[in-house]
Amino acid sequence: MTDAPVTAAILVIGDEILSGRTKDKNIGYIAEYLTAAGIDLREVRIVPDVEEEIVGAVNALRSRYTYLFTTGGIGPTHDDITADCVAKAFGVPLNLDQRAVDMLLMRMKREDLNEARLRMARIPEGASLVENPISRAPGFRIGNVIVMAGVPAIMQAMLDNVVPGLVKGTPVTSEAVDATGVPEGAYAAGLKAVAERFPALSIGSYPSYSASGFTNQIVIRGRDLPAIAEAAIAIRALIEQLRAGAERPAS
Amino acid sequence: MTDAPVTAAILVIGDEILSGRTKDKNIGYIAEYLTAAGIDLREVRIVPDVEEEIVGAVNALRSRYTYLFTTGGIGPTHDDITADCVAKAFGVPLNLDQRAVDMLLMRMKREDLNEARLRMARIPEGASLVENPISRAPGFRIGNVIVMAGVPAIMQAMLDNVVPGLVKGTPVTSEAVDATGVPEGAYAAGLKAVAERFPALSIGSYPSYSASGFTNQIVIRGRDLPAIAEAAIAIRALIEQLRAGAERPAS
Structure with a gap:
């Protein structure tokens, strides 16, 4: 625990939230969770699945706050570009990560690990992984940025795994x-x-x-x-x- | 209707959303409403009740999108600073507006119109008013910025009053x-x-x-x-x- 304020932002990534088709359930949950943990949520942004928007928001927010939490865009389909964007924001390569491959293999056979599923094991160089007890494809943390799934049950499990390791202030x-x-x-x-x-x-x-x-x-x-x-x-x-x-x- | 894309952002103003105490119900509603109307919601931000944060976000978003919708911070208490911040963002005076005073008088006696309540009748110079059929204190529109209440029922009524007058694209x-x-x-x-x-x-x-x-x-x-x-x-x-x-x- 520290006396200095520990701050955070949330970046929600996803066209489906901006279209109104999916109603976000993560912002309120994370807000309450961080407040209880002594981390002050200071800003939230929601952006579409567009590379330059995501990269711009990641860089704007990670430089302003102690932590940045992102949700969404880490699945196996073509519209899942969060890992690519975070690697780009940090200027590091996005490689297939053996630790992440091993996590996927806890839930599926090697012969089912096709190219799309392997997308979920591409992790920015230097990141640590955030375990996903539900569908196994991990989130990750690089620098002060924590990348989580958009599916609420998975996001919540990731938050439980990552928040204990963060610096915290006196709770409000x-x-x-x-x-x-x-x-x-x-x-x-x-x-x-x-x-x-x-x-x-x-x-x-x-x-x-x-x-x-x-x-x-x-x-x-x-x-x-x-x-x-x-x-x-x-x-x-x-x-x-x-x-x-x-x-x-x-x- | 226009062939060019008509875009929008939402700015949610309020410490209570960032603390997680109040769960936002406006973003999803506005998102769905704008999508149906042919206006593309491209970005959402949530900021605290802090003048420089609000002014900065208003200026960043109004310059990027066709419209900016704000919610929250237009009540009579000291933490309601949205009108002040929008006036500052536009560099115009914030004066007592007789049209807004008349709207407040539809619901309360002149002797009850104390200094705090008159705060709700301070409108940036050049703005048009957005009627509030519930508690009468109006929202307003200045340039491409539409300022609405945070209380969902009031915000929804304001949206009904303001969206018919906006330029729209082909709905998605x-x-x-x-x-x-x-x-x-x-x-x-x-x-x-x-x-x-x-x-x-x-x-x-x-x-x-x-x-x-x-x-x-x-x-x-x-x-x-x-x-x-x-x-x-x-x-x-x-x-x-x-x-x-x-x-x-x-x-």
Whole structure:
């Protein structure tokens, strides 16, 4: 564990997410996972299966954050070009990797290891492998970039395998105050005053809306537990005071 | 409608998405909506509630794509800074807009229009407003940037109000071939050959995995309907031929 902030970005690779045909299930999962591990997710990008877009995004994000996690594009078909792009971004060769071949052989016979399947064993030079207990074709880590599958069950298993080996910071703690019934516009000024008293905390107000109307949550996030507790007390007092007052519009 | 490709990006603004506490429901919805409307979604970014990150992303994305859609950060609380950032990105003043004030007055009394609520009526100079039938605080459009709420029901209503006025291209059509039971690695070579015969189409293979094993879908996307039909026939023939052959490993 380190005191310096440990940061991360996610790069989701895939036309099927951008077309809306497949709904991404990985971003929210990884976000929650990294937050719990003490790694601050700072940016996410989704790009199509286009080499220059992937290479550009890998280089932009790996230089800005402690870690970059990619999902998607590591299967055996022609549209799976993530390994090629990551090798290109690092300027290293992409060779058939015997360790990866051995992993594939745990699940299939040598005679079934055709050219397409061997694509999944091409790993950028210098990368370590990330095991895939489900379909065996591995992910990999090169430098600060961790390349994972797009299929959620496989991605989740890879995350379990790779995160224990990463540098982590102090996890962010959050505390939520339910402000439902008090409109955001009524507590905004008081909330801003609390936020100014605790500059090291991140305090946000999150409305949601359903057929039964608005509900609001105020969330305090940070690493200073006494400050979080103190801010929560101040915010609860503010909400209670307003709740006791007149009814007002819902936002 | 235009023959030139009409492109778009989405910028999701919000710490709560990056922390994983709130799971984004807007990206997939907008992606599907734009695809149906003939607008190609090419990139998505998620950034925190930090001015320089938002301004940087707005400028990067608005210069690259026909349209940029933003979600989040237009409420009355201190963490709602999207309008400020978009005004800054365009280098225009952010003034109290009487049209927006009138919209807020449809839902609340003048005496309830406090400073925080009036924040929601600050609109970059030169922007047109996007109506919000639910809570009235409007979105806006300035240049090619469309600024919407983060609450899904409100965002969806804003999209309905704004998309009819946009330039659109020929919608992309897609056809899916179910390849379940035939592993990706078995059809990858044949699929690549079909993809090479139809360079104007985008052909992808999408495995999913559940407790009952892998299912694979091959999706053909493009604007040339006869070519899509021809490619689908070729891919179905390939899959049927392999299905008739020996059982093989599942990927």
